[in-house]
Amino acid sequence: MRINERRSLGRRLRPYFTVFDLPLMLIICALLSVGLVTLYSAGMGIPGKVEDQMRNIFLAFMVMWFVANITPQMMMRIAVPAYVVAVALLVAVALFGTVKLGARRWLHVGVDIQPSEFMKIAMPLMLAWFFQQRAGHLRWQDYAIAAVLLAIPVALIVKQPDLGTALLVVAAGFCAIFLAGLAWRALIALFAVALASLPVIWTVGMHDYQRDRVMTLIDPYLEPLGKGFHIIQSMIAIGSGGVSGKGWTHGTQAHLEFIPERTTDFIFAVFSEEFGLTGNLVLMFLYLLLIGRGLMIAGNAPNLFSRLLAGSITMIYFTYAFVNMGMVSGIVPVVGVPLPFMSYGGTALLTLGLGAGILMSIQRHRKLVQT
Numbered sequence: 001m002r003i004n005e006r007r008s009l010g011r012r013l014r015p016y017f018t019v020f021d022l023p024l025m026l027i028i029c030a031l032l033s034v035g036l037v038t039l040y041s042a043g044m045g046i047p048g049k050v051e052d053q054m055r056n057i058f059l060a061f062m063v064m065w066f067v068a069n070i071t072p073q074m075m076m077r078i079a080v081p082a083y084v085v086a087v088a089l090l091v092a093v094a095l096f097g098t099v100k101l102g103a104r105r106w107l108h109v110g111v112d113i114q115p116s117e118f119m120k121i122a123m124p125l126m127l128a129w130f131f132q133q134r135a136g137h138l139r140w141q142d143y144a145i146a147a148v149l150l151a152i153p154v155a156l157i158v159k160q161p162d163l164g165t166a167l168l169v170v171a172a173g174f175c176a177i178f179l180a181g182l183a184w185r186a187l188i189a190l191f192a193v194a195l196a197s198l199p200v201i202w203t204v205g206m207h208d209y210q211r212d213r214v215m216t217l218i219d220p221y222l223e224p225l226g227k228g229f230h231i232i233q234s235m236i237a238i239g240s241g242g243v244s245g246k247g248w249t250h251g252t253q254a255h256l257e258f259i260p261e262r263t264t265d266f267i268f269a270v271f272s273e274e275f276g277l278t279g280n281l282v283l284m285f286l287y288l289l290l291i292g293r294g295l296m297i298a299g300n301a302p303n304l305f306s307r308l309l310a311g312s313i314t315m316i317y318f319t320y321a322f323v324n325m326g327m328v329s330g331i332v333p334v335v336g337v338p339l340p341f342m343s344y345g346g347t348a349l350l351t352l353g354l355g356a357g358i359l360m361s362i363q364r365h366r367k368l369v370q371t
Helices: 002-017 022-042 049-068 072-096 115-133 140-159 163-179 184-196 198-205 208-218 229-240 267-300 304-329 346-364
Strands: 098-100 103-108
Touching: 022 049, 022 267, 022 346, 049 346, 072 103, 072 115, 072 140, 072 304, 072 346, 115 140, 115 163, 115 304, 115 346, 140 163, 163 304, 184 198, 229 267, 229 304, 267 304, 267 346, 304 346
Parallel strands: none
Antiparallel strands: 098 103
């Protein structure tokens, strides 16, 4: 009798766990495992980091599971309200947000929340819905409207200022516009306009600290003991790892506190020093698998909404990884973007889990979505 009861219970519970896409789940678990191992070393001397991250991972999995159970049809219904609420919250931040470290990015509602994080998901949802409504008869005016829908929240986020989050929102939104069928000629024209506007952006559109970051990127040795100190130490850590690394928990740059934000934005420098080039190749291979699986899900999606949404979420993952590794390696300016599924932090991990849940929902319901 007990065996039959267990089998019956297993059959009842099985549908709740089959929502997870196995390949995507395995890749994410591998990255989270690498992240916890690295965080243990990076956080030595900082009690509670690993325990807190494990709690964040549990919450992210709960969010992932919940979203994976939502159908793409339901996502289409909530796309516009989610976008409107996210923009309204960004406006509220601009009017009476909480200022921390010179940036107005948070809204106090009992606890401090960062509404710009919601826009990373709300933006691709909105654009995917917008293009789905016009599928089959898109005109240039539709792309112009989509650009305005993207520009409004990006302008509000840049004003905070939060260049890293703005970059992620732009990447997700632009991916949706491009995958919707934007012509290459228009893409080349936009690129030319962007290049032509660089002098104006440099003189008018950038804060002093942002210009300093660009100059530090070009030559960090202009102020080796000042603005360039941290990036120099980060590059030393990456280079000193060699081919095989110094070994787990044996990284000197991290443990002697030369690397800034070593558990968050600069965790890649800790990983590179301890696991070397070999570890970096394995890590980049995992991210390639993550991006490849996301693109596969996008390619198998049955309608325009699902394809654009899956493609945009995948672009967010790519941008996270590329910008973080690039800024730690001295390839792009430091903009405060965490390494996906590795950096310590709750809000970013919840956003990443939400995105993974969307991908899993699209994969699970690909035969049920009406085209």
